[in-house]
Amino acid sequence: MKKIVCVAIVGKGNNPLFIQDFSSSITDENKLKLHYIVHCSLDIIEDKPGSNKKLPSDMYLGLLYPTEDYKVYGYLTNTKIKFIIVVLDTSDIKDSDLKLFFKRLQTLFINTTSNPFYKPNSKVESKKFLQEVTNLVPSL
Template structure:
């Protein structure tokens, strides 16, 4: 059985900028995934002041799910809901996704804190997920 991952980029005003699911997708758990990640935002805010690193590792657990987080210097949170313990692979995924997000931010037509709707961005995130997580 393949693992399931839910990835979200959350803006500075706690609004979702991007979200994607990788692996086995279950329609009934879509809203549960969003709820679990959103509930972990307060824990990310607390954890980011306890560490000097961008990658905060696992910040919350819900049943057999883990929520890992990566906070950019501009306070945008990259969140991953997952079942497995692959800290190095998750860190690599976050670093590469952060670089991809920065390239998107450099686009003069991108409005800060606006949802990312680019199909190219989604394709590249999926490729990074396959490379590091699946």
């Protein structure tokens, strides 16, 4: 059973760059709920101490908040790109594993956005990126 149900990357202006659901039994209602959870986590990221510093010493923000069914974790880059993952509440995941996952996800994002044909601050629609993220999700 997959622990991660959603991966989101949000731009500097809080615009969604990438949102993908990984739950096997996702309905339209659950999909909307996950998008809402990701959106709500943006407020928490802005309120986190250290997220307004120019260069945070640790980009991993940890647990942003739990819901009834999920836990939401965040990661903030020095360019204010936000990485958010939503995991099942029953999942017991170590912070070290989450940090490693976020670093790998950031590396995939950097490799994809370094493409000269990528328009900065636009949605990531690369099939290769989606496939690499899909391959990365079971590693957690």
